[in-house]
Amino acid sequence: MEKIYITTAIPYVNGVPHVGHALDYLLADTCSRYQKMLGNDVRFQAGTDEHGNKIFQKAKELNVPVQEYVDENAKKFQDFIHLLGAEYTDFVRTTDKDHEKRVQEIWKKLSDHIYLAKYEGWYCTGCERYITDKEYEENHGVCPDHQKPYEKLAEENYYFRLADFKDKIREAISSHEILILPEFREKEILKLLDDSPDVSISRPKSQLTWGVPVPDDENQVMYVWMDALSNYITVLGYPDKDISDFWPAYAQFVGKDILRFHTILWPAMLMALGLPLPKTIVSHGMILVNGQKMSKSIGNVVDPLEVLDKHGTEAFRYYFLRHIDTFADSDFTWDKFEDAYNNELANDLGNLVQRLATMCKKNGFSLSDAPEIEISKEYQDLMNEFRFKDAFDFAWDKVQNINKKIDDKKPWVLAKENKEKELSEVLKELVTDITEVNKLLSPFLPETSDKIAKIFVNEIMPPETPLFPKK
RNA sequence: CGCGGGGUAGAGCAGCCUGGUAGCUCGUUUGGCUCAUAACCAAAAGGUCGUUGGUUCAAAUCCAACCCCCGCAACCA
Numbered sequence: 001m002e003k004i005y006i007t008t009a010i011p012y013v014n015g016v017p018h019v020g021h022a023l024d025y026l027l028a029d030t031c032s033r034y035q036k037m038l039g040n041d042v043r044f045q046a047g048t049d050e051h052g053n054k055i056f057q058k059a060k061e062l063n064v065p066v067q068e069y070v071d072e073n074a075k076k077f078q079d080f081i082h083l084l085g086a087e088y089t090d091f092v093r094t095t096d097k098d099h100e101k102r103v104q105e106i107w108k109k110l111s112d113h114i115y116l117a118k119y120e121g122w123y124c125t126g127c128e129r130y131i132t133d134k135e136y137e138e139n140h141g142v143c144p145d146h147q148k149p150y151e152k153l154a155e156e157n158y159y160f161r162l163a164d165f166k167d168k169i170r171e172a173i174s175s176h177e178i179l180i181l182p183e184f185r186e187k188e189i190l191k192l193l194d195d196s197p198d199v200s201i202s203r204p205k206s207q208l209t210w211g212v213p214v215p216d217d218e219n220q221v222m223y224v225w226m227d228a229l230s231n232y233i234t235v236l237g238y239p240d241k242d243i244s245d246f247w248p249a250y251a252q253f254v255g256k257d258i259l260r261f262h263t264i265l266w267p268a269m270l271m272a273l274g275l276p277l278p279k280t281i282v283s284h285g286m287i288l289v290n291g292q293k294m295s296k297s298i299g300n301v302v303d304p305l306e307v308l309d310k311h312g313t314e315a316f317r318y319y320f321l322r323h324i325d326t327f328a329d330s331d332f333t334w335d336k337f338e339d340a341y342n343n344e345l346a347n348d349l350g351n352l353v354q355r356l357a358t359m360c361k362k363n364g365f366s367l368s369d370a371p372e373i374e375i376s377k378e379y380q381d382l383m384n385e386f387r388f389k390d391a392f393d394f395a396w397d398k399v400q401n402i403n404k405k406i407d408d409k410k411p412w413v414l415a416k417e418n419k420e421k422e423l424s425e426v427l428k429e430l431v432t433d434i435t436e437v438n439k440l441l442s443p444f445l446p447e448t449s450d451k452i453a454k455i456f457v458n459e460i461m462p463p464e465t466p467l468f469p470k471k
Numbered sequence: 472c473g474c475g476g477g478g479u480a481g482a483g484c485a486g487c488c489u490g491g492u493a494g495c496u497c498g499u500u501u502g503g504c505u506c507a508u509a510a511c512c513a514a515a516a517g518g519u520c521g522u523u524g525g526u527u528c529a530a531a532u533c534c535a536a537c538c539c540c541c542g543c544a545a546c547c548a
Contacts, residue, residue, distance in 0.1 A: 009548080011548070012546085012548090015548090017548095018548050019548080020548030021548055022548090023548080024548075052546080053546095054546080132544095132545090184475070184476070185475085187474090187475070188474065188475050188476090188543080191473095191474055191475080192474080192543090192544090192545090195473090195474090195544090196545085197545090199545085200545095223546090224546065225546095255547095255548050256542085256543085256548095257543085257547055257548065258547090258548085260543095260545075261545085285542095286542085286548075287548085288541095291540095291541080293541095293542085293547095294548085295547095323483090325484090328476080328477090329476090329541085329542075330483090331483080336482095336483080336497090339497065339498095340497090343496090343497070344496090344497095346508065346510090347508075347510060347511080348511090350507095350508065350510095351507055351508050351510050351511070352507080352510095352511085353507095354506095354507050354508060354510090355506050355507030355508090355510080355511075356506080356507085357507090358506060358507060359506050359507080362506075363506095393495090393496095397495095403510095403511055403512075404511090404512065404513095406506075406507090406511075406512090407503095407504070407511060407512040407513090408512080410504085410506090411506065412504095412505070412506045415506085462507090466507095466508050467508095468508085469508070470508055470509095470510090
Protein backbone atom coordinates (compact mmCIF):
# COMPACT_ATOMS: atom_id res chain seq x y z
CA MET A 1 0.00 0.00 0.00
CA GLU A 2 1.38 3.33 -1.01
CA LYS A 3 0.69 6.71 0.49
CA ILE A 4 -0.60 9.03 -2.17
CA TYR A 5 -1.06 12.77 -1.89
CA ILE A 6 -3.16 14.57 -4.48
CA THR A 7 -3.74 18.31 -4.57
CA THR A 8 -6.05 20.75 -6.31
CA ALA A 9 -5.56 24.43 -6.99
CA ILE A 10 -7.10 26.65 -4.34
CA PRO A 11 -9.54 29.07 -5.95
CA TYR A 12 -9.57 32.74 -5.10
CA VAL A 13 -12.84 33.28 -3.30
CA ASN A 14 -13.93 36.62 -4.69
CA GLY A 15 -16.43 34.89 -6.94
CA VAL A 16 -18.67 31.90 -7.27
CA PRO A 17 -17.56 28.41 -8.31
CA HIS A 18 -16.76 28.14 -11.98
CA VAL A 19 -16.78 25.17 -14.36
CA GLY A 20 -12.99 25.47 -14.47
CA HIS A 21 -12.77 24.73 -10.78
CA ALA A 22 -15.01 21.75 -11.34
CA LEU A 23 -12.62 20.27 -13.85
CA ASP A 24 -9.73 20.53 -11.42
CA TYR A 25 -11.70 18.80 -8.67
CA LEU A 26 -13.01 16.07 -10.93
CA LEU A 27 -9.62 15.13 -12.32
CA ALA A 28 -8.17 14.99 -8.83
CA ASP A 29 -11.14 13.03 -7.55
CA THR A 30 -10.94 10.50 -10.37
CA CYS A 31 -7.26 10.05 -9.67
CA SER A 32 -7.96 9.66 -5.98
CA ARG A 33 -10.72 7.11 -6.43
CA TYR A 34 -8.58 5.09 -8.79
CA GLN A 35 -5.72 5.05 -6.30
CA LYS A 36 -8.09 3.95 -3.56
CA MET A 37 -9.39 1.21 -5.84
CA LEU A 38 -5.80 -0.04 -6.09
CA GLY A 39 -5.73 -0.15 -2.31
CA ASN A 40 -3.57 2.90 -1.72
CA ASP A 41 -3.88 5.32 1.16
CA VAL A 42 -4.92 8.66 -0.33
CA ARG A 43 -4.90 12.19 1.05
CA PHE A 44 -6.75 14.62 -1.16
CA GLN A 45 -6.34 18.33 -0.46
CA ALA A 46 -8.69 21.11 -1.47
CA GLY A 47 -8.92 24.64 -0.20
CA THR A 48 -9.48 28.31 -0.75
CA ASP A 49 -7.22 31.30 -1.31
CA GLU A 50 -8.70 34.08 0.80
CA HIS A 51 -6.27 36.96 1.09
CA GLY A 52 -5.73 40.03 -1.06
CA ASN A 53 -7.17 43.37 -1.94
CA LYS A 54 -9.91 42.18 -4.23
CA ILE A 55 -11.49 40.19 -1.49
CA PHE A 56 -11.02 42.99 1.00
CA GLN A 57 -12.72 45.46 -1.32
CA LYS A 58 -15.53 43.16 -2.26
CA ALA A 59 -16.36 42.65 1.39
CA LYS A 60 -16.30 46.39 1.96
CA GLU A 61 -18.63 46.94 -1.00
CA LEU A 62 -21.06 44.43 0.44
CA ASN A 63 -20.57 46.00 3.82
CA VAL A 64 -19.80 42.75 5.60
CA PRO A 65 -16.79 41.93 7.75
CA VAL A 66 -14.07 40.43 5.60
CA GLN A 67 -13.81 37.27 7.64
CA GLU A 68 -17.53 36.73 7.35
CA TYR A 69 -17.35 37.24 3.60
CA VAL A 70 -14.60 34.67 3.12
CA ASP A 71 -16.32 32.25 5.48
CA GLU A 72 -19.41 32.34 3.31
CA ASN A 73 -17.44 31.87 0.13
CA ALA A 74 -15.31 29.07 1.46
CA LYS A 75 -18.54 27.31 2.37
CA LYS A 76 -19.82 27.74 -1.19
CA PHE A 77 -16.76 26.01 -2.54
CA GLN A 78 -17.01 23.18 -0.04
CA ASP A 79 -20.64 22.65 -0.97
CA PHE A 80 -19.71 22.76 -4.62
CA ILE A 81 -17.10 20.05 -4.23
CA HIS A 82 -19.64 17.84 -2.47
CA LEU A 83 -22.12 18.42 -5.27
CA LEU A 84 -19.51 17.18 -7.72
CA GLY A 85 -19.20 13.98 -5.77
CA ALA A 86 -15.56 14.70 -5.03
CA GLU A 87 -14.17 13.47 -1.72
CA TYR A 88 -11.36 15.49 -0.25
CA THR A 89 -9.68 14.52 2.99
CA ASP A 90 -8.20 17.91 3.87
CA PHE A 91 -9.51 21.38 3.34
CA VAL A 92 -7.19 24.32 3.81
CA ARG A 93 -8.12 27.98 3.96
CA THR A 94 -5.36 30.54 3.74
CA THR A 95 -7.01 32.44 6.59
CA ASP A 96 -6.71 29.41 8.88
CA LYS A 97 -4.61 30.41 11.87
CA ASP A 98 -2.46 27.30 11.48
CA HIS A 99 -1.80 28.10 7.89
CA GLU A 100 -0.90 31.71 8.61
CA LYS A 101 1.49 30.75 11.37
CA ARG A 102 3.11 28.07 9.22
CA VAL A 103 3.53 30.36 6.24
CA GLN A 104 5.39 32.78 8.46
CA GLU A 105 7.69 30.00 9.55
CA ILE A 106 8.22 29.03 5.94
CA TRP A 107 9.08 32.64 5.15
CA LYS A 108 11.73 32.64 7.84
CA LYS A 109 13.23 29.44 6.49
CA LEU A 110 13.43 31.03 3.07
CA SER A 111 15.03 34.22 4.32
CA ASP A 112 18.44 33.49 2.79
CA HIS A 113 16.81 33.86 -0.60
CA ILE A 114 14.65 36.87 0.18
CA TYR A 115 15.76 40.47 -0.23
CA LEU A 116 14.16 43.89 -0.01
CA ALA A 117 14.21 46.11 -3.08
CA LYS A 118 12.55 49.16 -4.46
CA TYR A 119 10.01 48.73 -7.20
CA GLU A 120 9.16 51.63 -9.43
CA GLY A 121 6.45 51.70 -12.04
CA TRP A 122 3.26 53.17 -13.41
CA TYR A 123 0.36 52.91 -11.03
CA CYS A 124 -3.37 53.49 -11.37
CA THR A 125 -4.99 54.73 -8.19
CA GLY A 126 -8.38 53.61 -9.54
CA CYS A 127 -7.34 50.02 -10.18
CA GLU A 128 -4.98 50.12 -7.23
CA ARG A 129 -2.35 48.23 -9.12
CA TYR A 130 0.82 48.64 -11.10
CA ILE A 131 0.60 48.24 -14.84
CA THR A 132 3.22 47.12 -17.29
CA ASP A 133 5.16 49.51 -19.51
CA LYS A 134 3.48 47.99 -22.50
CA GLU A 135 0.06 48.62 -21.09
CA TYR A 136 1.11 52.17 -20.34
CA GLU A 137 2.05 52.76 -23.94
CA GLU A 138 -1.05 51.09 -25.33
CA ASN A 139 -3.30 53.27 -23.20
CA HIS A 140 -1.22 56.39 -23.83
CA GLY A 141 -0.67 56.93 -20.12
CA VAL A 142 -4.32 57.06 -19.12
CA CYS A 143 -6.28 54.28 -17.46
CA PRO A 144 -9.18 53.33 -19.75
CA ASP A 145 -11.29 52.14 -16.83
CA HIS A 146 -10.88 55.18 -14.65
CA GLN A 147 -9.97 57.93 -17.11
CA LYS A 148 -7.13 58.90 -14.82
CA PRO A 149 -3.52 59.39 -15.82
CA TYR A 150 -1.15 56.77 -14.44
CA GLU A 151 1.19 57.91 -11.70
CA LYS A 152 4.82 57.03 -11.27
CA LEU A 153 5.11 55.32 -7.92
CA ALA A 154 7.83 53.56 -6.04
CA GLU A 155 7.55 51.13 -3.17
CA GLU A 156 9.58 48.57 -1.35
CA ASN A 157 8.83 44.89 -1.88
CA TYR A 158 10.46 41.71 -0.73
CA TYR A 159 11.67 39.57 -3.56
CA PHE A 160 12.37 35.88 -3.76
CA ARG A 161 15.67 35.25 -5.52
CA LEU A 162 14.57 32.78 -8.14
CA ALA A 163 17.96 33.11 -9.79
CA ASP A 164 19.42 30.92 -7.02
CA PHE A 165 17.44 27.94 -8.29
CA LYS A 166 16.97 28.32 -12.02
CA ASP A 167 19.61 25.80 -13.03
CA LYS A 168 18.38 23.21 -10.59
CA ILE A 169 14.79 23.70 -11.66
CA ARG A 170 15.69 23.34 -15.30
CA GLU A 171 17.49 20.13 -14.45
CA ALA A 172 14.58 18.80 -12.37
CA ILE A 173 12.10 19.49 -15.14
CA SER A 174 14.22 18.16 -17.99
CA SER A 175 15.08 14.98 -16.12
CA HIS A 176 11.40 14.50 -15.22
CA GLU A 177 12.20 14.47 -11.54
CA ILE A 178 9.17 16.71 -11.68
CA LEU A 179 7.01 15.60 -14.56
CA ILE A 180 4.93 18.23 -16.31
CA LEU A 181 1.87 16.99 -18.18
CA PRO A 182 0.95 17.36 -20.95
CA GLU A 183 4.42 17.02 -22.39
CA PHE A 184 4.26 20.07 -24.62
CA ARG A 185 3.85 22.34 -21.63
CA GLU A 186 7.31 21.35 -20.50
CA LYS A 187 8.90 23.21 -23.40
CA GLU A 188 6.77 26.23 -22.70
CA ILE A 189 7.82 26.28 -19.06
CA LEU A 190 11.52 25.75 -19.76
CA LYS A 191 11.47 28.73 -22.07
CA LEU A 192 9.57 30.78 -19.54
CA LEU A 193 12.01 29.80 -16.83
CA ASP A 194 14.88 31.41 -18.69
CA ASP A 195 13.05 34.72 -18.79
CA SER A 196 11.76 34.63 -15.24
CA PRO A 197 12.85 37.49 -13.01
CA ASP A 198 12.94 37.32 -9.24
CA VAL A 199 9.45 37.21 -7.78
CA SER A 200 7.87 39.97 -5.77
CA ILE A 201 6.37 38.36 -2.69
CA SER A 202 5.19 41.22 -0.49
CA ARG A 203 3.40 44.55 -0.53
CA PRO A 204 3.62 47.50 1.83
CA LYS A 205 0.93 47.43 4.45
CA SER A 206 -0.31 50.77 3.17
CA GLN A 207 -1.44 48.97 0.03
CA LEU A 208 -2.42 45.57 1.26
CA THR A 209 -3.80 44.82 4.69
CA TRP A 210 -5.74 41.59 4.19
CA GLY A 211 -2.89 39.12 4.22
CA VAL A 212 -0.28 37.38 6.31
CA PRO A 213 2.16 39.82 7.92
CA VAL A 214 5.79 39.39 6.94
CA PRO A 215 7.71 38.18 10.00
CA ASP A 216 9.92 40.84 11.59
CA ASP A 217 8.73 43.65 9.35
CA GLU A 218 5.53 45.29 10.40
CA ASN A 219 5.37 47.37 7.25
CA GLN A 220 5.03 44.49 4.82
CA VAL A 221 2.34 41.90 4.07
CA MET A 222 2.83 38.71 2.06
CA TYR A 223 1.52 38.81 -1.41
CA VAL A 224 -0.41 35.97 -3.01
CA TRP A 225 1.98 33.27 -4.21
CA MET A 226 4.12 32.64 -1.18
CA ASP A 227 0.97 32.40 0.88
CA ALA A 228 -1.09 30.39 -1.61
CA LEU A 229 1.49 27.84 -2.77
CA SER A 230 2.47 26.98 0.79
CA ASN A 231 -1.00 25.59 1.39
CA TYR A 232 -0.02 22.25 -0.12
CA ILE A 233 2.38 21.57 2.72
CA THR A 234 0.93 23.62 5.57
CA VAL A 235 -2.22 21.55 5.36
CA LEU A 236 -0.11 18.47 6.02
CA GLY A 237 1.32 20.22 9.04
CA TYR A 238 4.64 21.54 7.75
CA PRO A 239 6.84 22.70 9.41
CA ASP A 240 5.40 21.57 12.75
CA LYS A 241 4.98 17.98 11.66
CA ASP A 242 6.98 15.49 9.67
CA ILE A 243 5.18 15.31 6.36
CA SER A 244 7.33 12.69 4.67
CA ASP A 245 4.51 10.13 4.72
CA PHE A 246 2.61 11.99 2.05
CA TRP A 247 5.06 14.51 0.67
CA PRO A 248 6.21 14.67 -2.13
CA ALA A 249 2.81 14.83 -3.78
CA TYR A 250 1.94 12.09 -6.22
CA ALA A 251 0.08 14.59 -8.40
CA GLN A 252 -0.82 18.25 -8.29
CA PHE A 253 -3.68 19.33 -10.53
CA VAL A 254 -3.69 22.92 -11.82
CA GLY A 255 -5.18 24.97 -14.61
CA LYS A 256 -2.77 25.88 -17.40
CA ASP A 257 -3.02 29.53 -16.39
CA ILE A 258 -1.26 28.91 -13.10
CA LEU A 259 1.07 26.16 -14.25
CA ARG A 260 4.03 28.53 -14.29
CA PHE A 261 3.79 29.27 -10.59
CA HIS A 262 3.65 25.60 -9.82
CA THR A 263 6.62 24.67 -11.95
CA ILE A 264 8.93 27.61 -11.32
CA LEU A 265 8.33 29.41 -8.04
CA TRP A 266 6.95 26.40 -6.21
CA PRO A 267 9.88 24.07 -6.92
CA ALA A 268 12.23 26.91 -5.99
CA MET A 269 10.49 27.29 -2.64
CA LEU A 270 10.65 23.56 -2.01
CA MET A 271 14.32 23.43 -2.91
CA ALA A 272 15.03 26.28 -0.54
CA LEU A 273 13.16 24.41 2.19
CA GLY A 274 15.05 21.23 1.44
CA LEU A 275 11.87 19.36 0.56
CA PRO A 276 11.46 16.93 -2.33
CA LEU A 277 9.63 18.05 -5.46
CA PRO A 278 6.14 16.89 -6.44
CA LYS A 279 6.28 13.94 -8.81
CA THR A 280 3.78 15.20 -11.35
CA ILE A 281 2.11 18.48 -12.15
CA VAL A 282 -0.94 17.90 -14.30
CA SER A 283 -2.11 20.93 -16.20
CA HIS A 284 -5.61 20.84 -17.61
CA GLY A 285 -7.07 23.13 -20.24
CA MET A 286 -9.73 25.76 -20.18
CA ILE A 287 -13.36 25.18 -20.90
CA LEU A 288 -14.58 27.09 -23.89
CA VAL A 289 -18.04 27.92 -25.09
CA ASN A 290 -18.36 27.60 -28.84
CA GLY A 291 -14.62 27.95 -29.11
CA GLN A 292 -14.50 31.13 -27.07
CA LYS A 293 -13.12 31.72 -23.65
CA MET A 294 -15.81 32.15 -21.05
CA SER A 295 -16.02 35.69 -19.86
CA LYS A 296 -18.42 37.91 -18.07
CA SER A 297 -18.12 40.62 -20.70
CA ILE A 298 -19.14 38.25 -23.51
CA GLY A 299 -21.84 36.89 -21.22
CA ASN A 300 -21.28 33.25 -22.13
CA VAL A 301 -20.43 31.98 -18.68
CA VAL A 302 -21.87 28.55 -17.94
CA ASP A 303 -22.92 28.16 -14.34
CA PRO A 304 -21.87 24.73 -13.11
CA LEU A 305 -24.61 24.80 -10.50
CA GLU A 306 -27.21 25.10 -13.22
CA VAL A 307 -25.77 22.08 -15.03
CA LEU A 308 -25.65 20.09 -11.81
CA ASP A 309 -29.17 21.11 -10.98
CA LYS A 310 -30.58 20.09 -14.35
CA HIS A 311 -28.69 16.88 -14.94
CA GLY A 312 -27.14 15.79 -11.68
CA THR A 313 -23.70 14.90 -10.47
CA GLU A 314 -23.12 11.79 -12.54
CA ALA A 315 -24.02 13.39 -15.87
CA PHE A 316 -21.79 16.32 -15.00
CA ARG A 317 -18.89 14.05 -14.19
CA TYR A 318 -19.51 12.06 -17.35
CA TYR A 319 -19.32 15.07 -19.62
CA PHE A 320 -16.42 16.79 -17.95
CA LEU A 321 -14.30 13.68 -17.66
CA ARG A 322 -14.98 12.18 -21.06
CA HIS A 323 -15.91 14.96 -23.45
CA ILE A 324 -13.63 17.60 -22.02
CA ASP A 325 -10.09 16.68 -22.96
CA THR A 326 -7.93 16.01 -19.93
CA PHE A 327 -5.14 18.28 -21.12
CA ALA A 328 -6.34 20.57 -23.91
CA ASP A 329 -8.96 23.28 -24.08
CA SER A 330 -12.38 21.92 -25.00
CA ASP A 331 -15.85 23.11 -25.66
CA PHE A 332 -18.88 23.01 -23.46
CA THR A 333 -22.24 23.51 -25.11
CA TRP A 334 -25.64 22.51 -23.85
CA ASP A 335 -26.30 20.66 -27.10
CA LYS A 336 -23.22 18.55 -26.73
CA PHE A 337 -23.93 17.93 -23.11
CA GLU A 338 -27.46 16.80 -23.80
CA ASP A 339 -26.42 14.64 -26.75
CA ALA A 340 -23.84 12.92 -24.59
CA TYR A 341 -26.40 12.39 -21.88
CA ASN A 342 -29.08 10.92 -24.12
CA ASN A 343 -26.98 8.97 -26.59
CA GLU A 344 -24.37 7.65 -24.28
CA LEU A 345 -25.41 7.65 -20.65
CA ALA A 346 -29.06 6.86 -21.27
CA ASN A 347 -28.86 4.72 -24.42
CA ASP A 348 -25.54 2.94 -24.09
CA LEU A 349 -25.16 2.43 -20.38
CA GLY A 350 -28.57 3.05 -18.81
CA ASN A 351 -30.37 0.94 -21.35
CA LEU A 352 -27.77 -1.79 -21.16
CA VAL A 353 -28.26 -2.13 -17.42
CA GLN A 354 -32.01 -2.17 -17.90
CA ARG A 355 -32.09 -4.78 -20.65
CA LEU A 356 -29.59 -7.09 -19.04
CA ALA A 357 -31.14 -6.90 -15.59
CA THR A 358 -34.60 -7.51 -17.04
CA MET A 359 -33.29 -10.48 -18.97
CA CYS A 360 -31.75 -11.99 -15.86
CA LYS A 361 -34.89 -11.45 -13.85
CA LYS A 362 -37.20 -12.91 -16.48
CA ASN A 363 -35.09 -16.01 -16.68
CA GLY A 364 -34.54 -16.32 -12.97
CA PHE A 365 -30.79 -15.90 -13.29
CA SER A 366 -28.73 -14.75 -10.36
CA LEU A 367 -25.20 -14.87 -9.03
CA SER A 368 -24.53 -15.51 -5.40
CA ASP A 369 -21.06 -13.97 -5.41
CA ALA A 370 -19.80 -11.04 -7.40
CA PRO A 371 -17.47 -12.35 -10.09
CA GLU A 372 -13.73 -11.88 -9.64
CA ILE A 373 -12.46 -9.01 -11.69
CA GLU A 374 -9.00 -8.10 -12.84
CA ILE A 375 -8.35 -4.53 -13.82
CA SER A 376 -6.98 -4.52 -17.33
CA LYS A 377 -3.39 -3.50 -17.87
CA GLU A 378 -4.23 -1.11 -20.66
CA TYR A 379 -6.67 0.76 -18.45
CA GLN A 380 -4.16 0.94 -15.63
CA ASP A 381 -1.49 2.30 -17.94
CA LEU A 382 -3.80 5.06 -19.11
CA MET A 383 -4.80 5.95 -15.57
CA ASN A 384 -1.21 5.96 -14.40
CA GLU A 385 -0.36 8.37 -17.19
CA PHE A 386 -3.25 10.59 -16.09
CA ARG A 387 -4.95 10.05 -19.44
CA PHE A 388 -8.36 9.92 -17.81
CA LYS A 389 -10.36 10.70 -20.90
CA ASP A 390 -8.64 7.89 -22.78
CA ALA A 391 -9.19 5.49 -19.90
CA PHE A 392 -12.84 6.49 -19.82
CA ASP A 393 -13.05 5.87 -23.57
CA PHE A 394 -11.48 2.48 -23.05
CA ALA A 395 -14.13 1.59 -20.48
CA TRP A 396 -16.92 2.91 -22.67
CA ASP A 397 -15.79 0.80 -25.56
CA LYS A 398 -16.44 -2.19 -23.33
CA VAL A 399 -19.94 -0.91 -22.57
CA GLN A 400 -20.67 -0.91 -26.27
CA ASN A 401 -19.14 -4.33 -26.68
CA ILE A 402 -21.58 -5.78 -24.19
CA ASN A 403 -24.46 -4.39 -26.21
CA LYS A 404 -22.94 -6.02 -29.27
CA LYS A 405 -22.49 -9.31 -27.49
CA ILE A 406 -26.13 -9.36 -26.41
CA ASP A 407 -27.25 -8.89 -29.99
CA ASP A 408 -24.81 -11.50 -31.08
CA LYS A 409 -25.74 -14.20 -28.55
CA LYS A 410 -29.48 -13.48 -28.66
CA PRO A 411 -30.40 -14.71 -25.16
CA TRP A 412 -34.11 -14.25 -25.94
CA VAL A 413 -33.83 -16.90 -28.64
CA LEU A 414 -32.13 -19.30 -26.23
CA ALA A 415 -34.97 -18.68 -23.78
CA LYS A 416 -37.63 -19.46 -26.36
CA GLU A 417 -35.88 -22.64 -27.35
CA ASN A 418 -35.55 -23.65 -23.70
CA LYS A 419 -31.78 -23.96 -23.92
CA GLU A 420 -31.47 -23.23 -20.25
CA LYS A 421 -27.92 -24.28 -19.69
CA GLU A 422 -26.61 -22.27 -22.60
CA LEU A 423 -28.73 -19.30 -21.59
CA SER A 424 -27.41 -19.30 -18.08
CA GLU A 425 -23.83 -19.47 -19.36
CA VAL A 426 -24.41 -16.52 -21.64
CA LEU A 427 -26.03 -14.49 -18.88
CA LYS A 428 -23.21 -15.31 -16.53
CA GLU A 429 -20.72 -14.10 -19.09
CA LEU A 430 -22.66 -10.89 -19.64
CA VAL A 431 -23.02 -10.16 -15.95
CA THR A 432 -19.31 -10.76 -15.49
CA ASP A 433 -18.63 -8.34 -18.34
CA ILE A 434 -20.80 -5.64 -16.89
CA THR A 435 -19.25 -6.11 -13.47
CA GLU A 436 -15.84 -5.60 -14.98
CA VAL A 437 -16.85 -2.48 -16.88
CA ASN A 438 -18.54 -1.20 -13.80
CA LYS A 439 -15.30 -1.42 -11.90
CA LEU A 440 -13.50 0.54 -14.59
CA LEU A 441 -16.21 3.19 -14.48
CA SER A 442 -16.18 3.58 -10.73
CA PRO A 443 -13.51 6.33 -10.47
CA PHE A 444 -15.48 8.39 -12.98
CA LEU A 445 -19.08 7.63 -12.01
CA PRO A 446 -18.95 6.45 -8.41
CA GLU A 447 -22.64 6.74 -7.61
CA THR A 448 -23.76 4.98 -10.79
CA SER A 449 -21.18 2.33 -10.27
CA ASP A 450 -22.49 1.62 -6.79
CA LYS A 451 -26.02 1.30 -8.10
CA ILE A 452 -25.01 -1.06 -10.88
CA ALA A 453 -22.99 -3.18 -8.51
CA LYS A 454 -26.05 -3.60 -6.30
CA ILE A 455 -28.30 -4.50 -9.21
CA PHE A 456 -26.17 -7.38 -10.39
CA VAL A 457 -25.49 -9.13 -7.15
CA ASN A 458 -27.76 -11.62 -5.37
CA GLU A 459 -31.24 -11.44 -6.82
CA ILE A 460 -30.88 -9.45 -10.01
CA MET A 461 -33.55 -6.78 -10.30
CA PRO A 462 -33.82 -4.01 -12.86
CA PRO A 463 -33.93 -0.56 -11.25
CA GLU A 464 -37.44 0.76 -10.73
CA THR A 465 -36.59 3.97 -12.50
CA PRO A 466 -34.01 3.95 -15.27
CA LEU A 467 -30.51 5.04 -14.20
CA PHE A 468 -30.52 7.83 -16.74
CA PRO A 469 -34.03 8.69 -17.95
CA LYS A 470 -33.95 10.29 -21.37
CA LYS A 471 -34.49 13.99 -21.52
C1' C B 472 11.45 36.79 -37.03
C1' G B 473 8.65 36.69 -28.57
C1' C B 474 6.80 31.59 -26.87
C1' G B 475 3.43 27.52 -27.41
C1' G B 476 -0.76 24.70 -29.51
C1' G B 477 -3.71 23.55 -33.74
C1' G B 478 -5.47 23.01 -39.29
C1' U B 479 -7.64 15.07 -41.12
C1' A B 480 -15.65 13.35 -43.68
C1' G B 481 -21.33 17.98 -42.04
C1' A B 482 -19.54 18.53 -36.47
C1' G B 483 -15.97 17.00 -32.62
C1' C B 484 -11.50 14.34 -32.54
C1' A B 485 -7.58 9.95 -33.01
C1' G B 486 -3.57 8.55 -36.14
C1' C B 487 2.17 11.73 -36.77
C1' C B 488 7.27 10.41 -32.16
C1' U B 489 8.60 4.61 -34.51
C1' G B 490 6.54 6.29 -43.02
C1' G B 491 3.37 0.91 -45.71
C1' U B 492 -4.90 -0.05 -47.70
C1' A B 493 -7.23 7.10 -43.66
C1' G B 494 -9.91 5.59 -38.38
C1' C B 495 -13.38 6.70 -33.98
C1' U B 496 -17.83 9.19 -31.90
C1' C B 497 -22.09 12.14 -33.17
C1' G B 498 -25.18 13.32 -37.32
C1' U B 499 -27.40 11.37 -42.29
C1' U B 500 -29.42 7.01 -45.27
C1' U B 501 -30.70 1.85 -45.50
C1' G B 502 -31.30 -2.91 -43.38
C1' G B 503 -31.75 -6.28 -38.99
C1' C B 504 -33.63 -7.46 -34.16
C1' U B 505 -37.56 -7.36 -30.29
C1' C B 506 -34.44 -8.64 -24.12
C1' A B 507 -34.31 -3.05 -23.28
C1' U B 508 -35.30 3.84 -21.91
C1' A B 509 -38.72 4.64 -29.93
C1' A B 510 -33.60 1.59 -27.23
C1' C B 511 -29.78 -2.05 -29.36
C1' C B 512 -26.92 -4.36 -33.74
C1' A B 513 -25.18 -4.15 -38.96
C1' A B 514 -24.15 -1.80 -43.53
C1' A B 515 -23.65 2.48 -46.75
C1' A B 516 -22.72 7.45 -48.27
C1' G B 517 -19.26 11.28 -47.07
C1' G B 518 -12.05 13.13 -46.94
C1' U B 519 -7.20 16.57 -52.99
C1' C B 520 -5.18 14.79 -44.36
C1' G B 521 -4.08 23.89 -44.59
C1' U B 522 -0.64 25.26 -49.23
C1' U B 523 3.85 24.50 -52.00
C1' G B 524 8.31 22.06 -52.57
C1' G B 525 11.89 18.21 -50.92
C1' U B 526 13.59 13.12 -49.06
C1' U B 527 11.80 8.01 -50.19
C1' C B 528 10.00 2.28 -53.83
C1' A B 529 6.23 4.56 -50.60
C1' A B 530 4.43 10.74 -46.87
C1' A B 531 -1.44 12.62 -42.95
C1' U B 532 3.26 10.78 -40.79
C1' C B 533 10.09 12.86 -41.95
C1' C B 534 12.53 17.84 -43.79
C1' A B 535 11.95 23.14 -45.57
C1' A B 536 9.15 27.42 -46.62
C1' C B 537 4.56 29.76 -46.46
C1' C B 538 -0.89 30.69 -45.16
C1' C B 539 -4.80 30.60 -41.52
C1' C B 540 -7.05 29.89 -36.39
C1' C B 541 -6.30 29.81 -31.02
C1' G B 542 -3.82 30.46 -26.34
C1' C B 543 0.16 32.78 -23.35
C1' A B 544 3.35 37.25 -22.59
C1' A B 545 3.58 37.36 -14.71
C1' C B 546 -3.11 39.20 -9.97
C1' C B 547 -6.96 35.63 -15.62
C1' A B 548 -10.60 29.06 -13.40
